[in-house]
Structure formats: structure tokens, C-alpha cells
Amino acid sequence: MEQIVKTMSLKEQLSDQFQRHRDIIGRNDTPLIAQAREQAFHRFMEQGFPSDHLERWRNTDLKRTLSLDYDQDIVAPALNTEVSNLLRCNIPHFDTFLVSLYNGWYISENGSWITRPDGIVIGSLAQAIKHFSTLVEESFARIGQATRNGLEALNNAFAQDGIFIYVPDHVSADQTIQIVSMVDHDRNLLLQNRNLIIMGKNSRLKLVHCDDSLNQQPSFTNTITEILLGEGAVIDHYKLQNINDNSSVISTTLFHQEANSQLSTHVTVLNGGLIRNDIYVDMEGENCTSDICGLYLVDKNQHVDNQVQVNHLKPYGTSNQLFKGIIDDHARAVFNGHVHVHRNAQKTNAYQSNKNILLTDKATVNTKPFLEIYADDVKCSHGATVGQLDQEALFYIRSRGISYDNARLLLMYAFAAEVINKITIEPLRLRMDDLVKKRLRGELSICDQCVLHCRTKENTVSFDIDMSKI
């Protein structure tokens, strides 16, 4: 009972905040955005936070997340340090163009609106409303019309800042762009960002997006990223999540693909109290491909939920989903992979696979592959497995003299490697490889060895077994 009262109170607090500060929240809005915001607010008030009577929320319970009180900044607080102190990345040989969201607000050493020599425009969402108002208006209108759940509406009502990237037609980014969302606050924080990435015809982009916490303070992130791939556009998108055990991240990523575009998106969940990734892929043109991969490593009382929905709307599309997870202690994992092949999406190929290893009998997995096919000339397959570490393999390895701990590690790493090896940016792959090994050994922590963004130089780890050539 008490929990429900608390839940109501977060909703009420948000309602109150919106009504009192709608002018400040919308101070940069165009009339269309303001209208979308208003509609979204009402929709959120109707729908509230998602609960288990929504099919897609059956296995993820937000009670614990919603039972806390949070602060939400409606104007950017003053930074009490130099931006350059916050932004540092120490992946060897990894040259990235770094932009960041610090407690939900855009920071960059290069200013809030940049046109790079290669023609790519990068800036804050607030700036984008001025420079590319139509694109932002369209985004707010799209999300505003979505009725999937109250969280998207809530984001549309409150989102003021985020990262905006525009890649003009025929431009290939000559550098990987890296977005780091850092939460570093001494009180509980609610963050709602909107990122918008627009890719022109035949453009190319590599994008790495990290969610990090820099301390153990609870936070609740409700973020939406929209990525629009123009005709023939190619994106390599990586998401890395390493947040503290007290925090929740609900991350919705919407990909819209025009004809002949190629999407590769890859999420690695290393740590987090509650992590929910909603990935939507709409193939709106013919002959699109998308590879959607994920690796999740959870333990203690953590909860991870990956929801993927691929909509094959046009013919000759190919989609490939590969999600793997290792679940330890009392942790829970959820996977829901939905492939929807629409009536005229002939010659579709859609594959899906979800494999899980449960390390204890208290760990749980809910996995649900779901194919919905309305076209007749298609190739689709799906499969899900849930198992323990292979005991026979474990004994075989030990019988050669390899210790129990290392034998386990070898098997877990071998399981994870299939997903890690899909990373095509070599320095990133090596780094992720290292992080996953550390994680599997229980040596990864969220702040003193933060992930890709690093304030302190990290010592390289060495393992007593060499796993480099597995």
C-alpha cells in the first residue's frame, strides 16, 4: 500500500513541476513543440508509469525505482568545474569526438553548436531547436503520437536537452563520435534527455554511447534517442551501460530506416540496478539490413530488460538479433524480441537468438521470442535457450589442470565472446573485451574504474590466464 502511495506521489510531483514551470521548460520551444509537449503531458497523466498490465512491462517492475524521491533540474545548473576535467577518454588508440551529457545537460569543450570539417553538425538539442527546428518538431510530434507507454510521453513533456547530430548526404564521419551520459550528483536525480541523430543519404557514422554513474547515488534516467537513417546510410551504433546498483535507466532507441540503409546496433550491459532498453527498428524502405546485438552481465539484485521490436514494412529486408546474457545471484533478465513482418514485406529474412546462462538457482530469465508474420515469402527463425554452465565442459577443462575459477571464467567468456566479437571498431572491441573479463571476475566497479570516460588513469589489468586468443 505504502509503495502505491509513493508511486502516485512521484507522478503528482511531476505533474506539479510541469504545471508550475511549463514556461521555463518550454522556453526554447517552437509553437509545434510546445503543443506536442502539452499533449504529452496530458497523455502521461492519463497513462501514468507503465505497470505489469502492459504486455511489454509484464516482467519489469518499476516499483522500487518509483518509490524514491528525485530532483529534476529544469534549467542547467552551473558547472563547478572545467568541462575539460570531466571529459577524458583513455582508450588506447581510440580517437573519438567526445560530447557529453552531464547530469542530463549538454557539455562540450567545443561549444554547443559545432560544424566539423567533414560537414557533420553536432550540438545540443536546445540549439537544434533554433537551427533545425523542423527536424526537432517532427521528432516531438512522432513521440507525442506514440501511445506505447507513459514514459515516452513523460519524456516528451520534459525533455529539454540532449545530443543532436546531423550528418549531411554523402558524408562519412572521419572520426567516431562518442556520447557519454554521466550522472554525478549528491542527491537523487531524474534525467530525461532526447537525442536526435539525422543521417542523410549514403552517409556513414560510427557512434558510441555510454551511460555511466560516477558515484553510488540513486538516479532515474528516462531517455529517448531517435536515429533516422536516410537512403543508403550506414551506422555502427554502440551502447554501453555501466551504472550503479541503485540507479535505473529506461532507454528507448528508435531507428527509422530508409531504403538500402544498414544498421548495426550493439548494447553491452555491464552493471545497473534496473536497466531497460527498448529498441525499435522500423524498416520503412526496401532492402534494409539491421544487426541488433546485446550482451548483459548481471548479478546481485540487478534487473535487465531488453525489448526489441523490428518492423519489416517493405520487401527485401534482413534483420538479425543476437542477445546473450549471464545472470548471477538473484538477478533477473528479460528479453523480448518481436519481429513483425508486414503484409508487403516479401523476401524478408529475420533471425533472432537469445541465449542465457544462469549461474545460480535464484537467478531468473524471462525470454520471449515473438514472430508475427503476414507475408508469405519470408525466411524467419528464432530460438531461445536458458541453461547452466556446461558441467561436462567444466570437468573436461579442469581435468587438464585449469582451476575451477578459471574454467568457469573461460566458459563464461567464451559464451560472451560471440557478441563482443561483433564490435567492429578494434580499440573499442579490445577495451570492451577487457571490461567484460573484469566484470566476469567481479573486478569492475562503476566509479573508480569508470568505463570509457575516465578521470583517473586506469591501470591495465592482467589475468593469470591469457584470454586474448580464445
Next chain:
Amino acid sequence: MLIIKDLNVSIQDKKIISGLNLEVKAGEVHAIMGPNGTGKSTLAWAIAGNEAYTITGGSITYRGRDLKELSPEERASEGIFLGFQYPVEIPGVSMTNFIRTAINEQRKYRGLQPIPAPEFLAKMEENKKLVGIDSKLTNRSVNEGFSGGEKKKNEIFQMAMLEPTLAILDETDSGLDIDALKVVANGVNKLRSKDNAIIVITHYQRLLEYIVPDFVHVLYKGRIVKSGGKELALELEEKGYEWLKN
């Protein structure tokens, strides 16, 4: 070297080995034969330390150490090698790295530094030649997609790389063509020395033409019911096991 006294082994409360005695001295080759399902593999598992097989009585000592006290990996590092009747596939773990890790963990146990890379590579080359497997196999994941015969050769390859003092080969000859059989025999004979011992479990006297045993034992219903010299294998080939069953 290996002394087994009044051994009793159960799996899931089912008694498989009861009152088995066996002594294997350094330099000896023992063959164990016997009908299907009489406990030959069970004996091998018990020596190697598979925890699913519970020792409910008796003892196994190896070079004076009670094996019950040692984990499977410690037994391996003490020099015991088991060639599996059904080698296990380990997707995602490359052969090369698996072997190197095993060698280095065993060396660590013995207080040695990791094997220098050139030495390791030279040893790999030498043993690949010995058992007639090529880099195509060693670059793959352990046993993954290997044919039956390739898996068996791979067991001998691992044995040659790890240089055990006691090798137990559980039906390594089954499913091998005649050339492969010679390869296996070569591998075993190379290991043969006055300091090492070998136990071969087999159904076929044919293997014993290549690996000539000092002793042949018949295991029946969890006990050794007859022991003899190499001529016992010939006798079994001729007469079967019927005559021993009472």
C-alpha cells in the same frame, strides 16, 4: 605409483564399482577390458576426480597422495591425464589457448614460470606432426565440429602436450581407422618410459598389438575378475567374456 584399494564408487546412489583393487607401477602399461557398462569409464572418472562419481569406500593413492584430497585440476597437475571416451566440445575456446592455459596452470602448480612462447610453439608443431593433425584443427574451438576420429587424436595430442606421468586412455581406439590407430599407438609409445605409467581401456585386442601391455585385467560388474599378461587379451578375443561370468 597408483594404488587402488578396495574401491567403491557410486553414481546417484547406484553402486558401480565395488571392492576394486589395482596397482600400477612406474614403467608399466595396463590394459583394462570388459563388457559394456561394467564400470571401466567409472573407474577412469574416479581417478580423474569427476565429482559426480562418489567414492563411498576404499582409497586411490597416487605417488603416495590420497587423491580424494585433490581437485580434478590438482590431480592433472600431479601428472594424471584422462583421455575421454567422449571428448567434450567447448565452443568459443580455441584449442591453442586451451592447451597453453592448461600447460601454464600446471606449471604454476609446480612452481614454474609460464612456458616461453617459442618453446610452446615448437612443442605444438612437434606434436601436431606426431598425431597427424594440422593447424586447421588447432585453430578451431576445442573439439567443436571435430569428427569422431579427430576428437580421439586430439586427446592424444593433448596428452603429448601435457606430458603426464599417468595416462588413462578410455577407448581412445574406438572409431579409429587403422592409420589413426597407429598414430594413437605412436603417441602412447612415445610417452612410455620407466617413469610413466599408462592404463588403456579398450574392447579390442588389435590396439594391444601396437601398445603391448604388461598386464591385462578384466573388469566385470565393478570388480577385476581376472588379470593376466598380454595373452589374456587374445584369449578374450577368442572366447568372449562368458566363461568369466561365474
